Amino acid sequence: MTAGRTLRRAPLFVVGSVAGFTGLIAWHAVDAGTPVTAGMGSAGAAGRSRPAATSRAGAGKRHPAHRGTSSRRPRTAHLVRTATGPGVNFGYGTIAVKVTIHGTRITAVSVAGLQTLEPTSQQICAQAIPVLRSEVLSAQSASINSVSGASYTSAGYARSLQAALDTLHA
Amino acid sequence: MPDEHGRRGSALRGAGESGETAFTHAEKVMGTVVSFTVVPGGMPEPAARAAVEAACRVLRRADAVFSTWNPASPVSRLRRGEVTPDKVPAEVSEVLALCLTAREASAGWFDPWALPGGVDPTGLVKGWAVERAAGVLQRAGIDAALVNGGGDLTVFGSPAPGRRWRVGIRHPWRADALACIVQPRAAVATSADYERGAHLLDPATGRPATGVASATVTGPSLALADALATAVAVGADQALRAVGALDGYQGYLIRADGSEEDTGGMEFTS
Numbered sequence A: 001m002t003a004g005r006t007l008r009r010a011p012l013f014v015v016g017s018v019a020g021f022t023g024l025i026a027w028h029a030v031d032a033g034t035p036v037t038a039g040m041g042s043a044g045a046a047g048r049s050r051p052a053a054t055s056r057a058g059a060g061k062r063h064p065a066h067r068g069t070s071s072r073r074p075r076t077a078h079l080v081r082t083a084t085g086p087g088v089n090f091g092y093g094t095i096a097v098k099v100t101i102h103g104t105r106i107t108a109v110s111v112a113g114l115q116t117l118e119p120t121s122q123q124i125c126a127q128a129i130p131v132l133r134s135e136v137l138s139a140q141s142a143s144i145n146s147v148s149g150a151s152y153t154s155a156g157y158a159r160s161l162q163a164a165l166d167t168l169h170a
Numbered sequence B: 001m002p003d004e005h006g007r008r009g010s011a012l013r014g015a016g017e018s019g020e021t022a023f024t025h026a027e028k029v030m031g032t033v034v035s036f037t038v039v040p041g042g043m044p045e046p047a048a049r050a051a052v053e054a055a056c057r058v059l060r061r062a063d064a065v066f067s068t069w070n071p072a073s074p075v076s077r078l079r080r081g082e083v084t085p086d087k088v089p090a091e092v093s094e095v096l097a098l099c100l101t102a103r104e105a106s107a108g109w110f111d112p113w114a115l116p117g118g119v120d121p122t123g124l125v126k127g128w129a130v131e132r133a134a135g136v137l138q139r140a141g142i143d144a145a146l147v148n149g150g151g152d153l154t155v156f157g158s159p160a161p162g163r164r165w166r167v168g169i170r171h172p173w174r175a176d177a178l179a180c181i182v183q184p185r186a187a188v189a190t191s192a193d194y195e196r197g198a199h200l201l202d203p204a205t206g207r208p209a210t211g212v213a214s215a216t217v218t219g220p221s222l223a224l225a226d227a228l229a230t231a232v233a234v235g236a237d238q239a240l241r242a243v244g245a246l247d248g249y250q251g252y253l254i255r256a257d258g259s260e261e262d263t264g265g266m267e268f269t270s
Helices: A011-032 A119-132 A161-169 B045-066 B074-079 B090-105 B122-139 B222-244
Strands: A035-037 A080-084 A093-102 A105-116 A146-148 B023-029 B032-039 B144-149 B152-156 B167-171 B174-182 B187-191 B212-219 B250-255 B260-262
Touching: A146 A161, A146 B144, A146 B152, A146 B187, A161 B023, A161 B032, A161 B174, B023 B045, B032 B045, B032 B122, B045 B074, B045 B090, B045 B122, B074 B090, B090 B122, B090 B222, B122 B144, B122 B152, B122 B187, B122 B222, B152 B222, B167 B187, B167 B212, B174 B212, B174 B250, B187 B222, B212 B222, B222 B250, B222 B260
Parallel strands: A146 B167
Antiparallel strands: A035 A080, A080 A093, A093 A105, B023 B032, B032 B144, B144 B152, B152 B187, B167 B174, B187 B212, B212 B250, B250 B260
């Protein structure tokens, strides 16, 4: 976007900003209450909802060592709504945040759009975004039957989650 | 859930509750590994395993016909113009017809004819072969199964009474984590560069596609879902809209900046 150029900052600072602003924007989006898509909560009991945007300090390493993502679709019998906030300038670019609301609680946050002023910020944000998610999903914890992912070769299979599952289930 | 006999296979979520044991089988074929999760139902396990072997024969046959790595395969010879389409096995024209369907359905973002080196149906073949393999199991009378061909999979039946299949979508930047979980009714295909490097080409420019970290498509046919996931990985939001317009198909993409989009009807779960 066309906000004024800013000085290059240290990566960690940018990460902190993204995380901080996300929380802020998420709450604004709730206030605005503009349902864009009606999230379809499918049946089932084991909804693991939790507060959104638990950012982890010191998470701006080159290769994010955190898992993350997507608790943006909680499953409950209650009304689940999803709203996307407007793009908001956070000093290094613009971020738009999507929130999922379960009753009166935010149960998930994801980034719907991100534009940064410089490629470095873009990279840093791409790494920071998974941190913004609160849900930690791994093959061990998620009780899944299988994994869909980019086609692995037979050599890559040894490193894939699917191989772990096959070992577990065989 | 462990079944009362504590047999192997009981680690599979929900399987075994009907008293039958689910089993898995992994087959190295088509340059990848195809994993079977089979819930035989009332069928004795030896018969179910025989059905899996028949399904594997279908995969090996597809490999022999469609391999672009093997210069002697019918498709390799077709690509070099050594044979005409009427001189190759009938499956080839079936697959090429599906490629045409996929090209139209994806608004041109999946285009095996726009690739360098002649028509290359590889982006659809694996999905097509795995779909056929699953069909073999279903026709043999197996209750339920999940067949996963190197990350593209299809399911039928129910893993246990009242249960749905749960499939994790791999996180694009964390090999050991999931981006989300879906509950498919049939096919799930995911396309991205993180496993095999920049191999997805934009048909319009011929250059490697960028901007999408991971693209997933669900729908009734794995052949089509496979091709459409490739299309979304290349065409991003434009291709995603094309998928959303198709009856029975849903799409989900993670952009390179970490943002996500989906077509609204995908059955996500937690």
